[in-house]
Amino acid sequence: AQKVTQAQTEISVVEKEDVTLDCVYETRDTTYYLFWYKQPPSGELVFLIRRNSFDEQNEISGRYSWNFQKSTSSFNFTITASQVVDSAVYFCALTPISGNKLVFGAGTILRVKS
Amino acid sequence: DAMVIQNPRYQVTQFGKPVTLSCSQTLNHNVMYWYQQKSSQAPKLLFHYYDKDFNNEADTPDNFQSRRPNTSFCFLDIRSPGLGDAAMYLCATSRFSGRGGTDTQYFGPGTRLTVL
Numbered sequence: 001a002q003k004v005t006q007a008q009t010e011i012s013v014v015e016k017e018d019v020t021l022d023c024v025y026e027t028r029d030t031t032y033y034l035f036w037y038k039q040p041p042s043g044e045l046v047f048l049i050r051r052n053s054f055d056e057q058n059e060i061s062g063r064y065s066w067n068f069q070k071s072t073s074s075f076n077f078t079i080t081a082s083q084v085v086d087s088a089v090y091f092c093a094l095t096p097i098s099g100n101k102l103v104f105g106a107g108t109i110l111r112v113k114s
Numbered sequence: 115d116a117m118v119i120q121n122p123r124y125q126v127t128q129f130g131k132p133v134t135l136s137c138s139q140t141l142n143h144n145v146m147y148w149y150q151q152k153s154s155q156a157p158k159l160l161f162h163y164y165d166k167d168f169n170n171e172a173d174t175p176d177n178f179q180s181r182r183p184n185t186s187f188c189f190l191d192i193r194s195p196g197l198g199d200a201a202m203y204l205c206a207t208s209r210f211s212g213r214g215g216t217d218t219q220y221f222g223p224g225t226r227l228t229v230l
Contacts, residue, residue: 035218043202045157045221091156100145100164100208100216104156 002027004094006105013082014113021077021108023092029053031097034068034075039089039107051075052097082112117141118222120205126228127195135190135225137205146188147219148180149204157204163188164210192227200229 003026013019025034036048049059051068059066063080079086092105119138127133137146144165149157161170163182177199179191192199203226206219 033218037221042223043204043226044223045204045206047218047220050218095216097216100162100210101159102157102219107156 002029002094002096002103004092004103004105006090006092006108008108009106010109010111012111012113015083016081017112018078018080019082019110019112021079021090021092021110023075023077023105025073025075025092025094027094027096029096029098033095033097035093035095035102036066036075036077037091037093039091041088045091048077079110082110084112084114086110087112118205118207118220120203120222120225122225123223124226124228126230127192128230129197130194133192133195133227135192135203135205135227137188137190137222138186139205139207139222140186141207141209141220142185143207143209143217143220144185145208145210145216146182147206147208148178148188148190149206150199151202151204151224153201160190195227195229197229200227202226 005024032053034051038046056068065078067076089107089109091107093102095102121136147162148160151157159171160174161180177193181189202224204224205222208219209217
């Protein structure tokens with residue numbers, strides 16, 4: 001069975017603070033994809049990143065960075081110098097490479113205050 | 115820009131009155147999904163189409179049906195909406211390449227359904 005755990009239900013930060021959203025996963029598959037999606041108040045799920053289980057290289061995209069550690073089954077997401085527009089629900093998700101069903105975590109609500 | 119479009123964005127229906135939500139895509143993806151998302155919860159997969167093959171999730175109520183007349187369009191029919199069916203309904207698409215597996219799922223803006 002597959003499972004994604006986002007232990008942080010809600011995080012509040014002040015603008016310009018750095019914030020890390022945690023994601024821990026369980027899977028018996030040896031090959032899989034990990035994802036992060038952002039859901040702003042408008043409701044659309046916006047794709048942020050996909051990571052292949054073969055590739056543990058960390059990734060940086062502007063203010064966003066991701067730390068994938070297979071040894072601890074974690075795929076954490078850091079926002080540097082947070083902005084009010086970063087306020088949203090963030091979902092971590094998992095799927096086997098051979099499959100097509102996303103397993104979502106419960107989501108983390110991020111509130112960035114000005 | 116290639117995209118996933120959902121209409122309407124907001125739908126109000128009466129208890130028991132059939133309602134249809136629509137999704138279209140310009141990405142030419144062969145897989146289309148319907149998710150239900152209730153307040154403060156993660157999206158829950160209802161079913162998906164791989165080309166014309168329909169794949170229902172085991173716990174999706176019979177009240178929910180779907181149609182995919184062509185590659186670009188997919189519909190969600192709720193035959194007799196109950197108060198518990200009020201939710202955001204999200205459509206997503208992806209490309210499945212056989213041995214390569216499934217690509218990223220891209221979501222539409224969602225339809226927020228209210229049942230009175």
